[in-house]
Amino acid sequence: MALEAWFMQENDDDQRFPHHKNPPEYVSLEHLANLGVLYWHLDPEKYENDPELEKIRQARGYSYMDLLDLCPEKVENYEQKLKNFYTEHIHADEEIRYCLAGSGYFDVRDKDDRWIRILIKAGDLIVLPAGIYHRFTLDTIDETVRGRASMDPIQSTAGGSSCKKGVHQDHD
Ligand SMILES: CSCCC(=O)C(=O)O
């Protein structure tokens, strides 16, 4: 299950549209790895007892994991939280997000400051390196609810109510 990433067409379209260029300009896993963006695809159904995930967590020193139901019913200031996610920002540490269900986009800036959009789907574990400018958005703009869980289980803002669980990993 390969990760899909592409250079974004920046325009005023809704942030949850794909924002492909015409023709689409895809980005390789190698280009992402050169930015320090790492990716694995695992079986999300097994996340509570997955030797593959444990191996990654051990190797990278991820000892902390939390589940967060990020959806209107369970999170205060839900819309503000989504706005914060989509506000470009950086962290002093890695950001590790494991999507358990649904899908959405992480956008990262490459070394030439171009936005790269990364489609994250169920089973995708992504590590963003410390100091990389990034943002996150849901990708659903239709009425169907596609709960998306990355570390912060994200719920389509299309009036969805079912929340998906996600796991949030962190260093010690
Ligand atoms: C909801 S997934 C990631 C959003 C983000 O960049 C963060 O939590 O810092």
Ligand SMILES: [Fe+2]
């Ligand atoms: Fe972040």
